[in-house]
Amino acid sequence: xxxxxxxxxxxxxxxxxxLVGFAIMDGHDMGVGTLLPFVGKNDVERRVVINxxxxxxxxxxxxxxxxGGAIFAAWPLVYATAFSGFYWAMLIVLWxxxxxxxxxxxxxxxxxxxxxxxxxxxxxxxxxVPPLIFGVAxxxxxxxxxxxxxxxxxxxxxxxxxxLLNPFALLCGIVSTAMITFHGxxxxxxxxxxxxxxxxxxxxxxxxxxxxxxxxxxxxxxxxGIAGYAISSPIDxxxxxxxxxxxxxxxxxxxxxxxxxxxxxxxxxxxxxLGTLSAMLLATKGRTLAAFVASSLAIVGVIGTAGVSLFPFxxxxxxxxxxxxxxxxxxxxxxxxxxxxWATLIFxxxxxxxxxxxxxxxxxxxxxxxxxxxxxxxx
Amino acid sequence: xxxxQLVDLSxxxxxxxxxxxFLFVPLTIGMxxxxxxxxxxxxxxxxxIYQDMTRFWGKLFGINFALGVTTGITMEFQFGTNWAYxxxxxxxxxxxxxxxxxxxxxxxxxxxxxxxFFGWDRLSRKQHLLVTLLMAIGTNLSALWILIANGxxxxxxxxxxxxxxxRMEMVDFxxxxxxxxxQAKFVHTVSAGYxxxxxxVLSISSWYLLRGRDIEFARKSFSIAAAFGFASICSVIVLGxxxxxxxxxAQQTKLAAMxxxxxxxxxxxxxxxxxxxxxxxxKNDFAIEIPWVMGLLGTRSLDRQIPGxxxxxxxxxxxxxxxxxxxxxxxxLRRNPDDAAMKTQFAAHQADLGFGLLLRKYxxxxxxxxxxxxxxxxDDTIPRVAPMFWSFRLMxxxxxxxxxxxxxxxxxxxxxNCLGKPWLQRWALWMLPIPWLSCExxxxxxxxGRQPWTIYGVLPTHLxxxxxxxxxxxxSLAGFVxxxxxxxxxxxxxxxxxxxxxxxxxxxxxxxxxxxxx
Numbered sequence: 001x002x003x004x005x006x007x008x009x010x011x012x013x014x015x016x017x018x019l020v021g022f023a024i025m026d027g028h029d030m031g032v033g034t035l036l037p038f039v040g041k042n043d044v045e046r047r048v049v050i051n052x053x054x055x056x057x058x059x060x061x062x063x064x065x066x067x068g069g070a071i072f073a074a075w076p077l078v079y080a081t082a083f084s085g086f087y088w089a090m091l092i093v094l095w096x097x098x099x100x101x102x103x104x105x106x107x108x109x110x111x112x113x114x115x116x117x118x119x120x121x122x123x124x125x126x127x128x129v130p131p132l133i134f135g136v137a138x139x140x141x142x143x144x145x146x147x148x149x150x151x152x153x154x155x156x157x158x159x160x161x162x163x164l165l166n167p168f169a170l171l172c173g174i175v176s177t178a179m180i181t182f183h184g185x186x187x188x189x190x191x192x193x194x195x196x197x198x199x200x201x202x203x204x205x206x207x208x209x210x211x212x213x214x215x216x217x218x219x220x221x222x223x224x225g226i227a228g229y230a231i232s233s234p235i236d237x238x239x240x241x242x243x244x245x246x247x248x249x250x251x252x253x254x255x256x257x258x259x260x261x262x263x264x265x266x267x268x269x270x271x272x273x274l275g276t277l278s279a280m281l282l283a284t285k286g287r288t289l290a291a292f293v294a295s296s297l298a299i300v301g302v303i304g305t306a307g308v309s310l311f312p313f314x315x316x317x318x319x320x321x322x323x324x325x326x327x328x329x330x331x332x333x334x335x336x337x338x339x340x341x342w343a344t345l346i347f348x349x350x351x352x353x354x355x356x357x358x359x360x361x362x363x364x365x366x367x368x369x370x371x372x373x374x375x376x377x378x379x
Numbered sequence: 380x381x382x383x384q385l386v387d388l389s390x391x392x393x394x395x396x397x398x399x400x401f402l403f404v405p406l407t408i409g410m411x412x413x414x415x416x417x418x419x420x421x422x423x424x425x426x427x428i429y430q431d432m433t434r435f436w437g438k439l440f441g442i443n444f445a446l447g448v449t450t451g452i453t454m455e456f457q458f459g460t461n462w463a464y465x466x467x468x469x470x471x472x473x474x475x476x477x478x479x480x481x482x483x484x485x486x487x488x489x490x491x492x493x494x495x496f497f498g499w500d501r502l503s504r505k506q507h508l509l510v511t512l513l514m515a516i517g518t519n520l521s522a523l524w525i526l527i528a529n530g531x532x533x534x535x536x537x538x539x540x541x542x543x544x545x546r547m548e549m550v551d552f553x554x555x556x557x558x559x560x561x562q563a564k565f566v567h568t569v570s571a572g573y574x575x576x577x578x579x580v581l582s583i584s585s586w587y588l589l590r591g592r593d594i595e596f597a598r599k600s601f602s603i604a605a606a607f608g609f610a611s612i613c614s615v616i617v618l619g620x621x622x623x624x625x626x627x628x629a630q631q632t633k634l635a636a637m638x639x640x641x642x643x644x645x646x647x648x649x650x651x652x653x654x655x656x657x658x659x660x661x662k663n664d665f666a667i668e669i670p671w672v673m674g675l676l677g678t679r680s681l682d683r684q685i686p687g688x689x690x691x692x693x694x695x696x697x698x699x700x701x702x703x704x705x706x707x708x709x710x711x712l713r714r715n716p717d718d719a720a721m722k723t724q725f726a727a728h729q730a731d732l733g734f735g736l737l738l739r740k741y742x743x744x745x746x747x748x749x750x751x752x753x754x755x756x757x758d759d760t761i762p763r764v765a766p767m768f769w770s771f772r773l774m775x776x777x778x779x780x781x782x783x784x785x786x787x788x789x790x791x792x793x794x795x796n797c798l799g800k801p802w803l804q805r806w807a808l809w810m811l812p813i814p815w816l817s818c819e820x821x822x823x824x825x826x827x828g829r830q831p832w833t834i835y836g837v838l839p840t841h842l843x844x845x846x847x848x849x850x851x852x853x854x855s856l857a858g859f860v861x862x863x864x865x866x867x868x869x870x871x872x873x874x875x876x877x878x879x880x881x882x883x884x885x886x887x888x889x890x891x892x893x894x895x896x897x
Contacts (some may be wrong), residue, residue: 055497059490067482068455073478076470076546083459083466084845091855094456095862100450102866105445109873151713153545154464156846204861240543286388332471333548340475347482351490354513358490376886377434377496 005328007109007337011074011247012314012327014344016307018067023180023303024296025060025355029053030183033100034177035126037120039188039199046120047108047371047378052191054379055362057104059355061097073340077153077243077330078314082137085147085157089164096129108379128177129182135176138306139169139218142226142255144318149244160317179302182207186279186295190288193365201283204291208280215272215302222309223333228254229316229324241329248321255309265308272301306360381844388852389461389844392859394826396453398819399863403417403447405818408522408569409576410440411515411612414495416603418508420650431831432600433511434499435882436580441496442873446866448489453859461852465833465843472538472549473528476556480524488517491588522569531563533629533825537832540732542725547837560630563618564825570614571821574781575814577608581788582811583878586805588797592891596882601797605788612782628836633828635688636764637771639663642850643687647674653772657765688761695760699753702735704728733837740831740841758844759831767828774820777813835866 002010032053040046072079083090099122107119143166146159184202192200222228227250235246259266275298282291295317310316314330317323331337371378391745414433421429458466466474480576489515507685530537537554538547549555568847588595634640639656640648641663650672654663671681676684686694709732711718728735737756742748784806791797797804831836833843877884883892 055493058493059486061448062481062485064480065452065455065485068459069474069478069481072455072458072466072470073474076467076474079459079470080463080845082464083456084461084463085847087460087847087851087855090456090460091858094453095858097452098862098866101448102869105441106869106873109877137590140751146453151710153467154846155467166524170747182687208431240541240546242543328889332474333544336471336475336549339552340478340548343479343482347479347486351482351486354487355490358494361494361498376884377499 001334001338002341003238004334004337007334007341008237008327008331010341011331011337012307012311013072014341015067015074016303018063018070019299020303022063022067023299024183026057027131027180027299028184028187028292029060030056030127031102031129031181032188033103033123033184035184035188035200035203036127037124039196039203043113043116043194044368044371045118045196046190047119047194047365048368049188050104050107050123050379051366051371054104056355056358057100059358061100068341070344074332074337075325075330076332077155077241078325080242081147081155081157081325082145082315083157084155085145086140086164087157088135088161089137089166093130095276096133098124099123103121104379128181131176131180132173135173136164136169137167138176139172141162141310141313141315142172142222142228143168144229144250144324146311146319147317148320148323153243155323168218168226171214171218172219175211175218175302178207178211178214179299182211182276182279183292183295183299186283186288186291189283190292191366193367204280204283208276211276211302212273213299219269222255223253226255226311228251228257229255229313229321230254230276231312231326235312235328237328239328241331243325243329244322246322246326246329248316248324250321258308258311262308267300268304268308270301272298273299275299275336278335366370381841381846382849383841383854384848384849386841386844387616388849389847390840392461392852392856393457395452395856396457396859397826397864398822399867400447400450400454400792401818402815402823402867404522405568405572405575405814406443406570406579407440407447408518409574410436410443410579411511411518411576412417412573412652413576413580413603413607414440414608415508415511415515418511420603421506422508424566427889428596428599431882431885432596432603433885434885435596436600437495437553438884439579439583439874439877442870442877443720445493446870450863457827460855461845461847462833462843463845467546468838468843469535469538469547469834470553472531472535472547474532475549475552476524480521480528484517484521486517486584488514488521490807491517499769499814519569520838526565526568527556527558527561529825530558530564531555532834533564533829534558534560534768535837540656540729540837541707544598544744545713547834566618567821568617570611570618571814571818573611573647574608574615574785575818577604577611577785578781578807578810578814580787581608581807583809586878587881589801589808593883594798596890598797601788602792605785605792605797608781609785609789612778612785616778616782620628629829629832631686631768632691632761633824634685635691636762636828637767637824638766639666639768640673640687643684643690646678646684647671647681648685649673651768658764678725688764692761693756696753696757698731698734699737699756701728702731702733703738703745703748704735705730705732706735706738733832733834733839736842737831737839740839755881762828762830767824770820770823770827774824775818777817777820781810781813781817 004236036046038048059270103119103123103126126371147155147157149155185200185207188200189197229250231246232249233247275294279291279294279298282294312326312328313324314327316323414437417429418433491510494510495514498510536558537551539550541548580600584597584601587593639651639654641661649668649670652667652669654666657664680747704724705728708721711721712725737759738748741755787803791800791803831839833840880892882890
C-alpha cells in the first residue's frame with residue numbers, strides 16, 4: 001500500500017482528472033445543448049445537432065456521476081459540506097440536469113412543434129445552467145465559504161443562496177460557461193457540415209474570445225482583489241485527517257503563491273490560453289478533430305489553474321478559518337484511498353477503450369439525410 | 380439539537396425520491412435481459428421478427444430508462460445535500476461502492492445503451508448482441524454495488540469507529556463486498572426486477588392478443604416473458620430476502636416486527652398468517668398461526684430460536700446504558716484526545732456507541748438522562764409493527780399471485796394454446812401494476828424496518844441529517860414533487876402511446892397501426 005501523504009496527493013490529482021474528464025466529455029454535450037436553439041434554425045437542423053451527441057450523452061454523463069461518487073469516497077467531508085452548504089445551488093444543477101435524459105429521449109417521439117421546442121429549451125437549460133453554477137461555486141471557493149464544524153464535525157452553513165451570486169463568482173460562472181460552450185461549439189464543427197457548421201464556427205470565435213477575456217479578468221481579480229488562504233501551522237501530511245487541527249490565515253496574493261513556489265505550474269494557465277487560441281485557429285482552418293484536442297487541453301488548463309491556485313485548500317471557510325478543508329485533512333482513510341486507486345487504475349483504461357470504440361462506431365458527419373433515413377430511430 | 384421536523388422532512392424527501400426512482404429501476408433491470416434473450420434468438424434463427432421485438436420492446440425500455448437516469452442522479456446528490464453528517468460519518472465505507480458502481484457499472488451500461496439504440500446499422504449482428512449483453516451486465520452490476528452499499532447500512536461489517544477522525548473507517552473491504560446481507564439483497568432485488576420486466580412484456584403482449592393484433596409478434600413476446608417470468612418469480616420466492624434475515628441485529632429486529640413476534644418462542648416458531656398487532660400492550664389481539672413455518676423460513680433449521688420483540692428490547696436497553704458511557708468518553712476525547720482514563724472508558728464501551736447516540740434525540744447533556752428517557756430510546760429501537768407486518772404480507776401475497784400467473788402463462792405457452800384463453804390474457808393485463816407495488820412494499824419493509832437507524836447500531840437517523848432550515852426542506856420537497864409529477868405524466872403518456880401503437884411504431888411496414896405514428 002502506498003504511504004498516506006502520497007495517496008492524499010494522488011487523490012487530489014485524480015479528483016482533478018475526473019473533473020477534467022467530466023468537463024471534456026459531458027461538457028461538450030452541455031455545450032451542444034446550450035447552442036442547440038441558436039445553431040439549429042429548423043426541426044431537421046436541431047435533430048442533426050442533437051444526434052451528434054445522441055449516442056454518447058448518457059455515457060458521458062457518467063463522468064459527472066463518477067466524479068461525485070469519487071469525491072464522496074475520497075473526500076467525504078468535502079462532499080458532505082459542499083453539497084449541504086450549497087443546497088439550493090446543487091438542487092438547481094440537479095433540476096437542470098433533469099431536462100437532459102428526458103429531453104434527448106422524448107423530444108422527437110412526438111411531432112408537435114410546441115412539444116419539440118419545449119424540450120429544445122429544456123436541453124438548453126440542462127446544458128447552460130450546470131456549468132454556470134459550477135463556475136459560481138468555484139468563484140465562491142476562492143472567497144471562502146461560510147461554514148464551520150463543531151467538536152463532532154457537524155458542519156453548519158451560515159450563508160444564503162443569494163450570497164453565492166457575488167460579482168467575482170458570477171465572473172467565474174461566465175468563464176466556466178464560456179469554456180463549456182466553446183468546447184461544445186468545437187465539437188459541433190467536427191460533427192456537422194454546411195450551414196450548421198458555419199454557425200457553430202462563428203460560435204467558437206465568440207465563446208473562445210469570451211473565455212480568454214473572462215479568464216484573464218478573473219486571474220487579475222484573484223491577484224489584486226481577493227485575499228487568499230494559507231496554512232500557518234506546521235503540516236503533517238501523514239496525520240489522520242482532522243480539519244480542526246490546524247491554523248489558517250488570510251493574506252492578499254496568497255492564491256498565486258503556488259506559482260512562485262512551483263514555477264512549472266505556470267504551464268497550466270499558459271495551456272488555457274494556448275489551447276483556446278489554437279482551437280479557434282484550427283477550427284477556422286477546418287482541422288476540427290485537432291481543434292477538439294486543443295479545446296480539451298484548454299479545459300485541462302482552466303480547471304488545472306483553479307486547482308493549483310487553491311492547493312492545498314479544497315474548500316476554505318470564511319467564518320472559521322481553521323475549519324477550512326484541505327487535501328491533507330478532508331480525506332478518507334488510507335485503506336479506502338488505496339482501494340479506490342486500484343479501482344480507478346483497473347477501470348479507467350477500460351472505460352476509455354470502450355468509449356473510444358463507441359465514438360469510432362458512430363464516427364462521421366451527422367446530416368439531414370441521416371435524420372430522414374432514421375426517422376423513427378434517431379432522437 | 381436537530382428539530383424533529385427537519386429529520387422527518389429529510390426522511391420524507393428521501394423516501395419520496397427513492398420510491399419514485401424505484402418505479403423505473405426494476406423494469407430497466409428486467410428488460411435488459413429480456414432484450415438479450417430476444418436478440419439472441421434473432422442471432423440464432425435469423426428471423427427478422429425477433430429483431431423487431433428487440434427494437435420495439437427496446438423503445439419502451441428507453442422511455443423508462445430516461446426517467447431512471449433522471450431520478451438516479453437525485454439519489455447520488457441527496458446523501459450530500461440532505462444527509463451531510465451521514466456522508467461524513469460513513470463516507471469512508473459507503474462512498475467506495477458508490478464510486479465503484481460508477482466506474483464499473485454505470486459507464487458500461489450508459490455507453491452501450493447509446494450503441495444499443497444507434498448502432499443497428501453500424502454493427503454486425505454479433506457485435507450488436509454483444510453491446511446489448513454488456514448493457515445488461517452493466518445494469519445488473521450497478522444493482523450489485525448499490526446493494527452492497529445498502530447491505531452495509533443493514534449490517535455494517537468490516538469497519539471501525541475512530542474518535543480522532545470522528546467517523547467510521549473501513550478495515551476490511553472484502554467483508555463489505557461479501558456481506559451476506561448484501562448478497563441476499565442483490566439476488567432478491569434483481570430477481571424482482573426480472574419479474575417486473577417479464578410482467579411488463581406479458582401484460583402488453585396480452586393486450587395485443589386480446590385485440591387480435593400483431594398476433595405472431597405478441598405470441599412470441601408472451602412466451603419469452605412467461606418463461607423468463609416464471610424462472611424469476613421462483614428465484615424471488617425461493618432465494619427470498621428471508622435468507623438474509625438471520626444475519627445481524629437489524630434484520631432480526633425487522634424479522635420480529637414484520638412477523639409481529641412479541642415473545643421469543645421455542646423453535647421452530649409459528650408463522651402469523653394474519654394478526655392484529657397491539658403496539659401498546661405488546662401482543663397480538665388476534666392471530667392465525669401456522670406452526671413451524673416461521674422457524675423454518677427464518678433460520679432454515681428446526682432448532683434455532685428467533686428472538687421476539689420483548690427480548691430484543693431488553694438487549695437494546697443494556698446496550699443503550701453501556702453506550703452512554705461511550706458517548707460521554709467520546710465527548711471528552713474530542714476535547715482532549717490524550718485523556719487516558721477516557722480512552723479506557725471509551726474502549727470498554729465502544730461497541731455500543733451507536734446505542735448511546737440514540738439518547739441524543741432527547742438530551743445533549745447526559746447528566747440529564749433519566750429512566751424515562753432511556754425507556755423512550757428503547758421503544759425507538761423497534762419500528763412500528765403493523766405497517767411492517769402488513770407490507771410484508773401484501774408483498775408475499777403478490778409474489779404467490781404472480782407465481783400462479785406465470786405458471787399458467789408458461790403452461791399455455793408450452794401447450795401452444797395461449798391464444799384461446801382470453802381469461803389468461805385479461806388476468807395478465809390486470810396484473811401489470813403488481814410487481815411495482817411489490818417492489819415498493821419490499822423497499823418499505825427493508826428501509827422503514829431499519830429505523831431508528833441509518834446505519835444499524837452505528838448511526839441513528841436523527842443525527843444523520845444536514846443542518847438545513849425547515850423552510851429549505853419544504854421548498855425542495857415541493858420542487859421534487861412538482862417536477863416528478865410532471866415527468867411521470869409525460870412518461871406515462873409516451874409509454875401508453877407507444878405501447879398502444881405497438882410494433883407499428885417501428886415504421887417497418889410489417890405491422891398494424893403504421894399510420895398512427897404522428
